[in-house]
Amino acid sequence: MKTIISVKNLQKKYGDFTAVKDISFDVHEGEIFGLLGPNGAGKSTTLEIIETLRDKTSGEVIVDGFNLDQSPDAIKKIIGVQLQSSGYYPGLNLTELIHLFGGLYNRTVNPHELLKLVNLTDKAKAKYKELSGGQKQRFSIATTLINQPRIIFLDEPTTGLDPQARRNLWDLISDIRSKGTTVIITTHYMDEAEYLCDRVAIVDAGRIVAINSPHQLIDNLIASGFERTTEVKKANLEDVFINLTGKEWRKED
Ligand SMILES: Nc1ncnc2c1ncn2[C@@H]1O[C@H](COP(=O)(O)OP(=O)(O)OP(=O)(O)O)[C@@H](O)[C@H]1O
Numbered sequence: 001m002k003t004i005i006s007v008k009n010l011q012k013k014y015g016d017f018t019a020v021k022d023i024s025f026d027v028h029e030g031e032i033f034g035l036l037g038p039n040g041a042g043k044s045t046t047l048e049i050i051e052t053l054r055d056k057t058s059g060e061v062i063v064d065g066f067n068l069d070q071s072p073d074a075i076k077k078i079i080g081v082q083l084q085s086s087g088y089y090p091g092l093n094l095t096e097l098i099h100l101f102g103g104l105y106n107r108t109v110n111p112h113e114l115l116k117l118v119n120l121t122d123k124a125k126a127k128y129k130e131l132s133g134g135q136k137q138r139f140s141i142a143t144t145l146i147n148q149p150r151i152i153f154l155d156e157p158t159t160g161l162d163p164q165a166r167r168n169l170w171d172l173i174s175d176i177r178s179k180g181t182t183v184i185i186t187t188h189y190m191d192e193a194e195y196l197c198d199r200v201a202i203v204d205a206g207r208i209v210a211i212n213s214p215h216q217l218i219d220n221l222i223a224s225g226f227e228r229t230t231e232v233k234k235a236n237l238e239d240v241f242i243n244l245t246g247k248e249w250r251k252e253d
Contacts (some may be wrong), residue, residue, distance in 0.1 A: 010059035021206035037203035080144030080152035088128040134165030
């Protein structure tokens with residue numbers, strides 16, 4: 001198993017406050033790796049440092065053999081980052097935006113192929129502001145793929161989506177991984193991490209408190225004698241909702 005990202009003793013200080021405290025972890029090539037943790041734990045700071053968007057205070061980051069200190073531009077070329085929606089010029093439609101972003105990466109992109117991948121071909125001539133929440137997230141994920149990256153970074157990609165749109169996005173992220181792209185994701189939804197992630201790091205107050213596969217973490221907790229206080233039913237309210245409203249793609253997803 002090849003390590004594609006290696007983070008060693010990473011520290012980030014904002015003035016006197018240390019947001020990331022000596023974090024070390026590896027991401028394996030081809031996996032979906034989750035960074036989980038409460039608000040303010042330091043997840044976005046860690047991601048932004050690896051993405052070359054934020055300076056670190058100390059520590060070492062290697063991405064696909066490139067050291068962040070010496071070769072940030074080489075790293076930029078092989079990663080895909082969700083662009084801020086403020087960069088989506090309001091006057092341009094999705095096809096035009098993809099051409100624009102392709103130009104930024106110096107790449108010729110086929111907008112039709114990219115939109116097909118995220119099931120937005122019928123929105124090719126629509127403007128970003130005309131999309132639903134799920135469609136906006138899918139377009140945002142499409143923009144991470146423009147430079148055919150080896151690794152993509154997704155920061156809370158399903159926040160605010162309805163259950164169908166969320167599950168559709170899970171399928172899309174799994175598809176992207178199955179084509180060989182490594183995915184790093186942050187999420188506050190534990191069901192999402194359990195479903196999607198091969199391994200997760202749980203971050204709390206700037207430190208990693210556990211790192212393993214979701215199943216191993218659950219098994220370790222059970223082995224320690226943990227029991228739920230209430231009996232778990234075989235279905236939950238989300239299952240009821242999906243069962244009643246269907247899980248097929250919808251126009252507005
Ligand atoms: N530019 C900044 N200046 C000062 N403090 C900052 C800055 N950016 C983040 N912080 C602080 O660093 C800590 C970690 O923030 P970060 O955004 O990395 O957390 P997070 O785990 O991504 O949280 P969330 O789940 O809320 O997105 C927080 O206490 C935050 O207030």
